[in-house]
Amino acid sequence: MADHGRRRFLTYLVAAPTLAVATRFGLDGVDPPTAQAVVPTPPAPADLVDLGDVLILAGAPTAGMLVLGIGEDGLVRFRLPREEVGQGLTTAVAMLVAEELDVPLSQVRVELDDARPELLFNQLTGSSNSIRSLYDPVRHTAAAARARMVAAAADRWGVPAGGLTTRGGAVVAPDGRTAAYGSLATAAAAPALGVPAATPKPESAHTLVGTPTSRIDARAMVTGRQEYTLDLDVPGAKPCMVRRPPTLGGTVKAVRNEAAVRAMPGVLDVVVIPTGVAVVAETFGQALDGKNALDVAWGAGTVDTLSDDGIRARLRAATAPLVVPPLLTAHLDAEFDFAFVSHAPLETNSAVADVRADRATIWSGLKSPIVAQQTIAAAVGLPVDKVTVHVVQAGGSFGRRLFFDAALEAAQVSKAGGRPVRLMWSRIDDTRHGRMRPATHHKIRATFALGQVLSFEHRVAAVETDFRHGLGEILTATAASLPPGIGNAGFAQTLFLTTVKSPYHFGLTTQVLTEVPLKMPTASWRSVYSANTRGAEEIVVDELAAKLGKDPVAFRRAFLKTAAQRAVLDKVAAEGGWGRDMPAGCAQGVGFHEEYKSRTACLVELDARDPGNPRVTKAVIAVDVGRPVNPRGLEAQLLGGLTDAISTTLRAGLHIDKGLPLEGSYSQFRYARQKDSPPEVRIFVLPATGEPGGAGELGVPAAVGAIANAYARATGTRPRRFPVNFDVDFTPFPR
Known part of the structure; x- marks a missing residue:
């Protein structure tokens, strides 16, 4: 990846009555943001490159095109070119800004930026x-603003900055004089102001960053x-x-009773769109009544003949063969199936759209707003610069929300009806027609002798994941700069190869993905391939330890590659009391995962005295x-x-029946309730070193392995199909 020592920031002013600083971030000798001019240093070996590195490389030419303003009221406003979906990003960014500017956190306002196509590949929130x-x-941008404040005060007082x-x-000032930022904001915006070079604080000087802080949006x-x-x-919406x-994927052939629905109370319009028939009304209740009253002749969907058994059979048939012959040495074989899973966010798909003849405006929760803007513009026949997102x-x-289905639908309805609309998916819509984590089948073989693991093969077959939200373009743009075997792979293969890695010295290790191209509405689900792939591997690690007569923690410790990995494992083993006596039907389990330059270990205790209703009672995470x-x-x-791991390992999944969940x-989607949450959870964050790693995906795979391993120890049954309790114990809603 590019050498951080060669990066530079160019500061410029945005026209405003008070300070509005922007930085452009590039490489020495490069005029940002010309993407073609960036020549990164040679890539790291394939086993050291992760997807985050790829995304950072793709976004480097525009990474510093950030805008920060300080008004006469003293408030700092930062425009964030990412999406906040509950992960706490606005709080973390506000902390970075407050730290560099030496302002109270309460004075920082983080506002989500509109779609900005000039950012190229640098406005996708994910991975x-x-x-x-x-x-x-962010730190450089805030440091630049701080430097201008200091320069303005120095000019006012006639003292050296x-x-x-x-x-x-x-x-x-040294003599005790103070000037609030608000009083300096106008002077700091003067283009002729002489400003010294600005550099962020050293991490050793941080007083806010690194301190546990409550969310700025919690209240x-x-x-x-x-x-x-x-x-x-x-x-008017x-x-x-x-x-x-x-x-899934069905089409509209005819609306048999359109006139009758239009005559219903409050109904304003009935519009056929590619994904169904929209009803616009004065209230959501009237819109719901209208859509339920529709009599539609439907065309066939894309997977009408498929149900769970047929999909599993296709995945099993597509799984790549294992290579190491099982007769050469002692071996362990295992196969696993993971069901489809809904994203199930609390807020269902929704959008507001106002499409006019010459322009369009869209409002929605979007993690890939640039692609949304481009796609919507094409759908409504407008230039991209006439569509505001x-x-x-x-x-x-x-x-x-990497996908923008609701925003696209709202735009199509608004254009057809000639009025702004507020489109909402029902919970049933979101669960049945929303995007889902693909089902997967796994085949693993490990060979061993004399206490050593000689080879570890993992073959994954998955229903194809849809990457048309912009990640595919990013991977294509960076392909030439990636190591051989990654840069020339397809979208799914590149993502798989840059996220799924074994942390163990297991001899010849191979992990192979095969995708089955079923036309289903799939999408990346938290931890993408790692949740299932690494979760399954952690189950096999426990079984390997048993084959070799080793304790699961000691076995992992012996084969982990780095001291940093062993540190988190040691922490959960010590804090969780690994190996303590448990009642019959209860057990501990452990799992480990490393991804995005971060690592974690998870230890759980599980009560499976009622195997049909197991519960995690305690979790310790480092x-x-x-x-x-x-x-x-x-x-x-x-x-x-x-x-997420408790839910999808024990009960939560989607049953596909004749083309529909x-x-x-x-x-009906058995995501964990409050009663399923462990009464005791302890999380230990190890001391800071180096630069930040990723965290959003990190916690799922280790916990999947820990829960499955605890279940196996508690019940004496090695789980092979997930979720482990997956009965259709409900009456499905009508189609």
Whole structure:
């Protein structure tokens, strides 16, 4: 990757009555943001490159095109070219800004930026990459603003800037004089102001970054003041809902009773769009009544003949063969199946759209707003620069909002009807027709002799993941700069190869992905390939330890590659009391995972005395992310990963029946409830070193392995199909 020592920041002013600083971040000898001119240093070996490195490389030419303003009120406003979906990003970025500017956190406002196509590949939120990619650029931008404040004060007082300091949102002179940032904002914006070079503080001087900090939006969320898409007051925007086909990918052949539905109370319009039939009404209740009353003749879907058994059979048939012959030495074989899983964010898909003849405006929770803008512009027949896309804070994502289905539908309905609309997916829509984590089949073989693992083969077959949200373009753009075997792979292969890595010295290790191209609405789900792939591997690691007569923790410790990996494992073993006596039907389990320059270990205790209703009763997690910006936010990420793992390992999945998921709500998609959460969870964040690693995806795979291993020890049954309890114990909603 590019050498951080060669990076430079160019500061310029944005026209404004008070200070508005922007930085452009590039490489020595490069005129940013010309992407073609960037010549990175030779890539690291394939086993050292992760997806975050790829995304950072792709975004490098525009990484510093950030805007920060300070007004006469003293408030600092930073435009964030990423999406906040509950992961705490706005808080972490506000901490970075406050740290560099020496202002109280309460004076920082982080606002989500609109779609900015000039950012090229640098406005996608995903792959645990936001803090990794923003850490340096945000600090440099804030440092540049601080330097201008100091320069303005020095000019006002007629003293050298080198003798001034900053504290509490003010510039302080050696004689005790102070000037609040607000009073300097206008002078600091003067283009002729002489400003010394600005550099961020050394990490050793940080007083806020690295300190556990509560979210800046927490009060707004718990009091109902936080505005989500459907809370926005867009004049004239009318409620809209869509009647969707009875199978995935179905099409509209005819609406048999359109006139009758149009005559219903409050109904304003009925519009056929590619994904169904939309009803626009005065209220959402009337829109819902109208869509339920529609009599639609549907065309066939894309997978009408397929159900779970048929999909599993296709995956098994597509799984690449194992290479090492099992007769040469002692071996362990295992096969696993993981079901489809809904993203199930609390806020369903929603968008507001106002499409006119000459322009369009969209509001939605979007993690890939540039691609959304481009796609919507093409769909409504407008130039991209005539489509404004406002990014709105969203209530959860887990990968779901990389796609912009609701925004596209809202734009199509608005154009056809000639009025602004507020489109909402119902919970049933979101569960059945929303995007899902693909089902996977895994085949693993490990060979061993004399206490050593000689080879470890993992073959994965997965229903194809849709990457048309912009990641594919990023991977294509950076392919030439990646190591052989990665840069020339397909989208899915590149993502798989840059995220799934074994942390163990297991001899000849190979991990191979085969995708089955079924036309289903899939998307990256938290931890993407790693949740299943590394989760399955951690189960096999436990079984290998048993074959070799070793304790699972001691076995892992012996084969882990680095001291940093062993440190998190040692921490959970010590803090979790590994090996303590447990009642019959209860057991401990452990798992490990490393990804995105971070590593974690998870130890759980599970009560399976009722095997049909097992419960995790305790979890201990240790994590090393290099340099945590907000340890409290990091703890929340890991707790979320643990909850996802509890859900999808034990009960939560989607049954596909003749082309449609049976599940249609939270009452049927068995995501963990409060009663399923461990009464005791302890999370240990290891001391800071180096630069930040990623955290959003990190917590799921280790917890999947730990829970499955505890279940196996508690019940004496080695789980091979997930979730382990997956009965259709509900009456499906009508199609």
